[in-house]
Amino acid sequence: MYTGKTEQPCCLCGNPDTESRLDLPPRAVQLLDNSGPIAWQDxxxxxxxxxxxxxxxxxxDLVLDAGMSPLGRCNAARADFDLREDFEALLNDVRDEPDQTPLEREMRAESERVIEAYDEDDHLxxxxLVEARVISWAFEDLGPDEDRVAADD
Structure with missing residues (x-):
């Protein structure tokens, strides 16, 4: 059984022949079009x-020239992600809600590093840069995770 990432169609037009991919934090799914029924916490x-x-x-062009995020136009139905329920069904086991704080912290730090180092780092x-800016804007739009902040108090 294959459990890795599969290729998804273009999140904007549905074209199955894709060329680029952006990886986003789970909370960013809320910014995608048609994301209402998705429990991002899972x-x-x-x-x-x-x-x-x-x-x-x-x-x-939108990100680098216009300074705008494309996420509002991306269809959540064409996004690739794993839900906790899928693992529960596969393993016949109930799991706790995932703690996404470490992943968010890592993605935020990496985005900041890429944005700062882009002009000097030949490996980027x-x-x-597009992924880093989109992630940074997503965190700005979403603000702090209120559930996590309340749990930390």
């Missing part, structure tokens, strides 16, 4: 969205 790991070649060019490409 997502295990990151959320991946894919883009076809022509839409990727548009996303790069445009995709890295």
């Amino acid at each position: 997502i295990v790991g990151e959320v991946s969205i894919h883009f076809c070649a022509s839409d990727w060019e548009t996303v790069v 490409d445009v995709r890295d």
